[in-house]
Amino acid sequence: MAEFTTILDGLEVMMRLGIHPHEVAPQRVVVSAEMTVVYPAPLGEDAIDEVLDYDFVRAGILAMVADRPFALQETLCEAIATLCLADERVRRVRVRTVKADVYPDARVGCEIVRTR
Template identity: 70%
Template sequence: MADYSIILDRLDVAMRLGIHPHEMEPQRVRLSVEMTVRYPHPPSADAIDEVMDYDFVRTGIQELAAGPGFALQETLVEAIAAMCLADARVQRVRVRSMKLDVYPDARVGCEVVRDRVGR
């Protein structure tokens, strides 16, 4: 077996996220995803069909961002974690969201870690 960390870092999207009236308009949210992916053996042919094509994570996040939105960051990171764990090769996922413009002097975020065993 071969385990690899696949990282999608600092993907900025505009989306509806929050409980306050002013958050019903899209706001900037930064998302980072780290997955531990298990392959039966290390890739040897240097070909994409031997590994997970991580485009699905970026595309999936963009689709979530284009949707109706989320009230809670916790719900958003859980949805992204579940999307990643739908691929049986993903053993563990860490998802972090950061609202970039809520406060003038700080960002506010949420992070979840899910394992295949504990899902």
Template identity: 70%
Template sequence: MADYTIILSDLAVSMRLGIHPHEQVPQRVLVSVSMTVRYDAPPAADAIEQVLDYDAVRSGIAALAQGPGFALQETLVEAVAALCLADPRVREVRVRSVKPDVYPDAAVGCEIVRTRG
């Protein structure tokens, strides 16, 4: 067995996220994902087919951002975690969302860690 940590950091998406009236229009959200991925063995070749393709994770997050939106960051990060855990090789996922523009003096976010089984 070989474990790797795959990281997608600060993916900027525009989406509806929040409960306040001014948050009903899309706003900038930064999403970061760190996945512990287990392969049966280290990749034998330098080929994407042998590993988790993080393009699929990026595309999945972008699709979530294009949807109807989320009231809570907690709901968003759970949806991203489920997306990642859909790949059976993912053993653990850490997901963070940050709304960097909510306050003039601070960003606000949410982070979770979910494990398989």
């Protein structure tokens, strides 16, 4: 068995996220996902077919935030974690979202960890 950590870090998206009146317009949110991926055996070839292709996570997040406004970061993190766990090889996922511009002096974030 082989275990890897696959990371999508710092994906910046413009999306509707929040409950306050000033958050009805899209705002900058930074998303990171860290997935523990388990393979049945050590990798034998240097081929994308052998491993988790993280493009599905990035594309899924982009589609999700384009189609749906979220009230809460917790709900957004949960949805992204569910997306990552859709691949059976993903055993654990840590998702972090950060509202980058909500305050002039701080960023506000949320993090979730889900395991299979």
